[in-house]
Amino acid sequence: MLNQPLPPCQAACPIHQDVREYINQISKGNFSKALEVIMEVNPMPASLGLICAHHCEDECRRKEVDEALSIRGLKCFAVDKGVDAPLPKQAPPSGKRAAIIGSGPAGLTAAQTLGCLGHQVTVYEREKTSGGALRNHIPYYRLPDATIDKDIDYLQRLGVEFKNGFQLGENLDLEDLKKDYDAVILSLGLASSRGLPIPGCQHSSCTLALPFLYDVKHKGRRLSGEHVIVIGGGNVAMDVARSAVRAGAGSVQVACLESREEMPAFEWEIEEAMEEGVKFFPSWGPVEVLTENDGITGLKVKAVKAVFDEYGRFSPTFFEDQLSVIKGNMVIFSIGQGADFTCLEGCEVAIDERNRLVFDAESMSTTDRGVFACGEMVTGPGTAVQSMANGRKAAIAVDAYLKSEAVSLPAEPEALPELVEEVAGKVRPVTREALGLVEAEKRMTNFDPIELGYSVLQGLKESRRCLRCGAGAEQIEVDCAHCLTCLRTCPYDVPHVNAEGKVELRQDVCQSCGLCLAVCPAVTIKFKARELEEAEAAIDKALQEMQGKGEPKVLVLTCAYAPFAMDWFNQDFFAKKPANVALVKFPCVAKVDTLHMLQAYNQGADAVLIAGCAEDGELTCPYYDVSHWTAKRVDRVKGILKELEIKPETVSLLFTPPLEGREFADKVAAFLETLKG
Ligand SMILES: Cc1cc2nc3c(=O)[nH]c(=O)nc-3n(C[C@H](O)[C@H](O)[C@H](O)COP(=O)(O)OP(=O)(O)OC[C@H]3O[C@@H](n4cnc5c(N)ncnc54)[C@H](O)[C@@H]3O)c2cc1C
Ligand code: SF4
Ligand code: SF4
Secondary structure (H helix, E strand, O other): OOOOOOHHHHHHHHOOOOOOHHHHHHHOOOHHHHHHHHHHOOOHHHHHHHHHHOOOHOOOOHHHHOOOOOOHHHHHHHHHHOOOOOOOOOOOOOOOOOEEEOOOHHHHHHHHHEEEEEEEEEEEEOOOOOOOOOHHHHOOOOOHHHHHHHHHHHHHHHOOOEEOOOOOOOOOOOOOHHHOOOOEHHHHHHHHOOOOOOOOOOOOOOEEHHHHHHHHHOOOOOOOOOOEEEEEEHHHHHHHHHHHHHHOOEEEEOOOEEOOOOOOOHHHHHHHHHHHHOOEEOOOEEEEEEEEEEEEEEEEEEEEEEEEEOOEEEEEEEEEEEEEEEEEOEEEEOOOOEOOOOHHHHOOOOOOOOOOOEEOOOOOEEOOOEEEEEOOHOOOOOHHHHHHHHHHHHHHHHHHHHHHOOOOOOOOOOEEEOOHHHHOOOOOOOOOOOOOOOOOOHOOOOOOOOOOOOOOHHHHHHHOOOOOOOOOOOEEHHHOOOOOHHHHHHOOOOEEEEOOOOOEOOOOOOOOOOEEEEEEEOOOOOOOHHHHHHHHHHHHHHHHHOOOOOOOOOOEEOOOOOOHOOOOOOOOHHHHHOOEEEEEEEHHHHHOOOOHHHHHHOOOOOEEEEEEEHHHHHHHHOOOHHHHHHHHHHHHHHHHHOOOOHHHHHHHHHHHOOOOHHHHHHHHHHHHHHOOO
């Protein structure tokens, strides 16, 4: 699968997490396995579960059917429920040591990657705690400390050493580090907040976004009824405005150059801020902070004509004669962040005349040999996960440097194309599970976390919405008889007759239901995901394990997505299940073929029960016609058994509502009774 196009979610994720696989594990109830998949490339799953900008969701193909998967919500769910996920595999110790300065997402990802490659890593950070801007500035109500602690704890278990309270340029010296370590990575982020040189901006009641957020978060700064004006329309401005509400502002107003539609903040952030009483003045540019008797009285603003020029470049123009005043007595500038390179003064790391790091993006290195850089200090402002991707690149470059090899940074993967309309229109619509939020009146009074997360049922339901893009059927063309059977069976019109009159199974848009696999007379359709092969191997293993454990040996082939077949859900059934009964899970019983049933008999089974999901109630199967086609195959096997003089009643088919564990147990017991006769 390596060079095949990736599902759009995975391709769009800057660290290319295997989204499809972790969602699949959630839908099978394997929550720890889901977290393990996430942690292979993501050292901050807990934090990103809450604050990730989820670039993946923008590309999710489900949005062509109804709404994108809540991929971030499902990550958060996996972190909550997947408590005992093991650490990723680590290479044997290399004997090389790397120092990373700055413990934000970029530095921590570089640490994880280097740690997994066998290098000893120490992360230096000037703050008392690690996590970068996530720890320093993102408000508690969006990201509690305990969540970031989970991620740091995981890195410590991986062997990463943390040294806090060390500031480069103060009590930490780059030359010393170069002597002590084989390589150094700078990941200092964008630590300085920008202001605006407008009249009145020097007033003591004017402040900058990052110091304000830091003081509210770490120094307990509270307001006593101030009327706050926030300048800026991005996500940081939303954090400032909403923190001001919680810190005790009398009112909070946001003024920004952009129109409401152009505002760079997420729409949901703007809406949540509005629910919390924040007022917006889009398309107004700041002119002057007005003062009277030493106090601020308001912000003079002028109407914006356009923010961008004809080439899309930032170049605001105004209606000079349209002025207004927004009343308030405190102003917070939230118009962007910049790098602060003063800590590199006197070092061999060059900074150019425009205060930019001189940096080679191919080798991720600075002008000082052995000193690398990553994260927002080289990319400029972005999102946490984008910084993480850049941190991974730096680690790959450092690994090559430590091994004296040429650097080869991975190329960006190709994504599967959009879901064609005729297929999207045939997928059963399922409403996206909403992530609960604390009510506005309650949440605006304190800094407690506001997101409620998914219940187990919600997590299972949401995960089942995934279309498993690219994991489904694959046609082995040389063997295909072009008999049209798959074309007649597929409920989604995936197989087509092409211009040459041949059947073409468009695997890019396959919905992975598996119905065609079992009907193809030439057995020329395979399932790309390995689960089917695993199920086939599991039949073998289960029958071997049942040897000598009683008669009759009964094999239950169940749907892997049904909670009644999950041991944590249906504990009573699994505790009492006799040793002569074994369960083997198929990725939907639509994929149980006549050959699987006969294989079971051939390998010693005395009876086979196919247990699928009844198409009613919660967690309905997303596929069509499963019971119809499975019943046909069971009937065919009955016929073959008869010819072989084996009792046809020893194979049976039952459908149970997925959440009815007791009913499933009773049905299995009833089947066992029928075998006694
Ligand atoms: C208020 C706010 C809200 C945000 N919200 C989101 C969000 O919801 N989702 C999202 O994806 N992204 C968000 N971001 C962006 C995200 O935080 C950044 O993209 C990310 O943190 C950048 O990672 P980094 O590792 O490059 O730098 P940083 O996270 O900034 O880490 C740099 C670290 O270096 C340390 N450091 C700096 N100088 C020195 C020195 N001289 N010596 C030692 N240590 C030093 C700093 O203390 C800091 O810990 C937000 C940013 C802010 C400011
Ligand atoms: S439907 Fe699933 S596999 Fe396809 S893009 Fe969305 S999350 Fe990824
Ligand atoms: S697996 Fe299902 S969706 Fe895919 S081609 Fe076969 S029948 Fe169609």
